[in-house]
Amino acid sequence: MMKPHINNFKLSTLAFLFLLPAPFWVAAQKSGQKPTELIPYFSKGMWGYVTAEKKQVVAPSFQEARFFREGWGAVSVPCSTDCGDFPHGIWSFVDIEGRFLMTPEFQAAQDFQEGMAGVKKSGRWGFVDAQGKLAIPCAHDTVFPFHQGVAAVKADGVWRLINKSGQTVSVQTYEDMRPGSEGFFAVKKKGRWGFLQANGRELISPRFTDVSDFQEGYAVVEYNTRYQILDKEGKIRETDQEYDFVGNFKEGFAVTLKSGHFGFITPDGKTFFPNIFPKVPGLDRYPEFSTGIAAVPIAGRWGFVDLNGKEMGRDFDKTRNFYGEVAPVRQGLLWGYINRKGKIVIPLQFEDASEMIQNAAIVKKNDQYGLINSKGEIIAPIQWDQLERHPEKPGFFIGTSGKKKCILDSRGTAYCD
Secondary structure, eight states, rough: OOOOGGGGOOOSHHHTTSSHHHHHHOOOOOOOOOOSSSSEEEEETEEEOOOTOOEEEEEEEEEOOOOOOOBBBEEOOOSOOOOTTTTOOOEEEEESSSSSSSSSSSSEEEEBBBBBEEETTTEEEEETTSSSSSEEEESSSEEOOOEEEEEEEETTEEEEEEEEOOOOOOSSOOOOEEEEEBBEEEETTTTTTEEEEETOEEEEEEEEEEEEEOOOTTEEEEEEEEEEEEETTSSSSEOOSOOSEEEEEETTTTEEEEEEEEEEEEETSSEEEEEEOOTTTTOOOOOOETTEEEEEETTTEEEEEEEEEOOOOBBHHHHEOSSSSEEEEHHHHHHHEEESOOOOEEEEEEEOOOOOOOOOOEETTTOOOOOOOOSOOEEEEESSSSSEEEEESSSSEEEEEETEEEEEEETOEBBBB
16 A cells, blocks of 8 residues: 655645744744643644643644654644545644654654654664654664664564664563663563663573562562562562562552452561452552552452551541542542542532642533532533543643543643633
8 A cells, every 4th residue: 555645734724834843833932932731622623732831832723743853743644535654644843833753654653752752664673863863773572762862673573672773782582571670671581570770781690470560669579479569670579478469669568468358568578458358349440659658449348547556537438549639438428529538529520520630620510521629620611522531641631522632730720612
């Protein structure tokens, strides 16, 4: 199937983009100052970019447009009716003034990280640099973003680490790899997992049944049926008892599951909370500490415990975590919010309610969604068919209503028509 070319784009302005002066493409701001950040803006079925004050900088001309990373935003432009291998448009990157890094030519693109971005062409992945050069040829089945100067890539069925020149860093190749975390890469060989350092040397050879990513300086590893804790020196710490599951560390503690009950341990493997919190139906996720408090099931109800083991009530049918001064709770069919003293400060009135992060939470009423702040004030009208937190940009949300798409911020500002 023939691939679309730049002169087949539906938007006629794009065909002449590189022949016209910048002001034709860029909506100049009256102040003359360049914005420090742009926000994707949806209008009439296309995406562009505006400032936080909703001043247009790049006209809505893209099929998709992502938030900027390291000065570049990944965008796709529409292709002809027969898009072939380009179902999401043809990808490139634009700068803060809307100028292309290179002519759109890729099937897919990752965001920039450490000066490099993964791009896909003819079904294979490589990397471009911030000068628009294809620094690493598109010769890989899969690539992960660069992490501490190296990236995990897969080609010809094997995984390895490469540097920004495309040279192999790892001495060995592997069956599987995961993206880097805190300077380490989980690697799999002969059905077992271990860890590779960013310099290509093994921190610990593959020997574990499964491993987590490093978080807060520790990884949880499973050796057959026994969970252990691995630090960045490669030292293994045994837990003081056997568990059915051990989660990642957060705020210095990892959740444990034993005989259908949750507890918490410290990085030295010692029990901090015994396994007394029962696993109940309808659990969104396993308990974790957040700002010093954990939402936990207690004796058939839900409540909270703090780092001193003190309970904050057990009178709720469901609770979610604190991410600030309030947390969502449900009694009967309705959700509201309590403060850190356990007092309801936002009345029980919602069909659903998310955690309050950066002073904004998603709430549901009459099968529609909106945003409120920690005072209970509606900051984005409850009118969206779907509303979720942006998976890559903290403080922002993705809203849809029919065919309308929109980015919202934590102030409730909607970046769309």
